[in-house]
Amino acid sequence: MSTPPPDTELEQLELDLFVEALKRRHGHDFSQYARASLMRRVRQLVHDHHCSSISALTAQLLHEPDFVIQVVQGLSVPVSEMFRDPAVFRALREQVLPILASYPQINIWQAGCAHGQEAYSLAILLEEEGLYERSHIFATDFNPDALQRAREGIYPAKDAQQWSRNYLEAGGSLSLASYYSARYDFIRLHERLRRNITFANHNLVVDKVFCEAHLVLCRNVLIYFSNPLQNRTLTLFRDSLVRGGHLCLGLRETLDFAPVAVDFTAVDPKLRLYRRSSQPTSGNRDESP
Amino acid sequence: MNRPEAIAIGCSMGGFDALKILLAALDPRLPQVVLVCCHTAGNVEAMCELLASHSTLPVVEARERGPASGNTVHVAPGGYHLLLEHDRHFALSVDERVCFSRPSIDVLFESAADVYHAALIGVVLTGANRDGADGLVQIRSRGGIAVIQTPTSAKAAAMPQAALDTAGTDYCLPLEEIAPLLNRLCLT
Incomplete structure (x- = not known):
């Protein structure tokens, strides 16, 4: 087995501390989340908020009370579609x-x-x-x-086309459009x-x-x-x-x-x-x- | 030098035909984990079956929470990013597309680099986008080996070219020479 370079080990430690800070400071417990995806999302947060490291992100999380909202947002990344599969x-x-x-x-x-x-x-x-x-x-x-x-x-109107196809494939008898109104770039x-x-x-x-x-x-x-x-x-x-x-x-x-x-x-x-x-x-x- | 523990292969447009050639020439004794991310819209299960009929190693769809076993080719399922946990089991995600792709080669490469460090070979084959380039940077930054198909020999040159431009490489070879290289790197 290879020896991990120290910077990789350090980043894992930083992730542990970030998760601990999020839990103890804000009550959000991500300690039982699968690690690989969590690391990816946290790295994305580091990038999006122009932080130099996960530790810098943690510092911001500890000292700026409102920052947690954006962090939770970044950690949940809700992606879905209507009638997916x-x-x-x-x-x-x-x-x-x-x-x-x-x-x-x-x-x-x-x-x-x-x-x-x-x-x-x-x-x-x-x-x-x-x-x-x-x-x-x-x-x-x-x-x-x-x-x-x-x-x-x-929702964005550009998604509606795929969703309409999904709806029909799922056995829909009408048109998905009969359930929404379209305005500009959005459907409601x-x-x-x-x-x-x-x-x-x-x-x-x-x-x-x-x-x-x-x-x-x-x-x-x-x-x-x-x-x-x-x-x-x-x-x-x-x-x-x-x-x-x-x-x-x-x-x-x-x-x-x-x-x-x-x-x-x-x-x-x-x-x-x-x-x-x-x-x-x-x-x-x-x-x- | 670390003996490689895993080979991660990324391909897109023209990738299925390239994989057929590459997997057919791998040494059946390779003990390494082989990971494949191929941007195919279609049915990955069927693709695995077709590839298995050409490959010297068993080809299976990577299973959520399943072990990344050696001497086996694991293919990323359609519609999900494929990642590895430190205990060398697979994880999936439906996070946003990367380079318009899910599964994304960048996601697989980065996650595999986190786990295997220098004991990883990243291979970028034919493709018409730039997925894999950033992932290859991650592999190289941890001491792993980069192998890129010569863009002029690829059905679509953009992806190997982007990988070359962004990450640089240790080896740049025509498709037919990649499997022999992998055999040499992995068995000696």
């Missing part, structure tokens, strides 16, 4: 919603909603399947700025799509179960978590889901390294669609007496 939304429409239809009230938790694209995609699916009146979508994120953007439902989703969505702050690292859900959608969020935090979060999803409730993850995410995976059964493993098993197999349930 159309095959997944088609499966939700054709396989999952018919099962959800048997419940008088349908609760969906979309964790890590970023700018809201997937929450609105779900709302459209539910609307078209005639289920939206008795559904509620809890769309959560830890980034308050992203939540505000999500509530507004305004119709206000009525938001009527059964609650955008709320929830941090998967520290917060607990807050609803009983029939479907949990959390795509491409766990890829940023270490194995222990991934397992903790999946435990949270298991404890939120009704028995037989569905879990939908990102297309390249894997449960193979999470002990709690034994409590889920694959419905469509290629699309990362799972159900909470009917029988309890592992411990630590929130609801157990």
Whole structure:
């Protein structure tokens, strides 16, 4: 094995101190985030804020109270699109919603909603399947700025073309344009799509179960978590889901390294669609007496 | 000098054909981890299968949280950046595109350089953009070895040329000579 040059080791130490400062000074805990992506994002912050090193960034974080907002912004980098991976939304429409239809009230938790694209995609699916009146979508994120953007439902018009194609591939029967109005370079989703969505702050690292859900959608969020935090979060999803409730993850995410995976059964493993098993197999349930 | 532990290969336009030639000529005994980032819009699973029929080493899509095992070619999945953790397991990200690309060669190279330091060979092949150039700078700054396909021999010259201009190189060779060089660097 090679010996790391000292500057690489030093940068890792600087990252540790940055994470510690963010946690102790501002209460944001990134210590359980997967390291490689975190390092990349922190280096990006160093570059964007013209700092000479991660330590310089840490100093600014400690001494300028408002700077944390920009840091959290840089560390969350919310990137998504409507009906991303159309095959997944088609499966939700054709396989999952018919099962959800048997419940008088349908609760969906979309964790890590970023700018809201997937929450609105779900709302459209539910609307078209005639289920939206008795559904509620809890769309959560830890980034308050992203939540505000999500509530507004305004997106660059240049994205709409791809999203329209996604929508049709996902089995949409109308045109995505029937759900938004276009103004200049932006599209604005119709206000009525938001009527059964609650955008709320929830941090998967520290917060607990807050609803009983029939479907949990959390795509491409766990890829940023270490194995222990991934397992903790999946435990949270298991404890939120009704028995037989569905879990939908990102297309390249894997449960193979999470002990709690034994409590889920694959419905469509290629699309990362799972159900909470009917029988309890592992411990630590929130609801157990 | 450190014996290389990993080879990271980046390619774009014309990359699939280039990979077929390169992987066919690698020594099947290579113990190194081989990482590939190819900007293909299509299906990476199918690409792995096709490449496997030419390659002397097994070719698989890199699996989230899976180990970066040696004597194997791991290809970045479509739509995700591929990164390495210090415990030599893979991580994926959907962070913004870099050089209009996800997966991005720069992201893979930089992350691999963080893990393998000087024991890494970065290879830039044919392509029509400048992805990989900054990543190659990172590899070289940590003492790793740079190999670039001669731009005039590449189907698209822009990417190897950008890498040459930005990072400089240790070796600049026509495609056919790259695998023999890698075999020599990795086995002796």
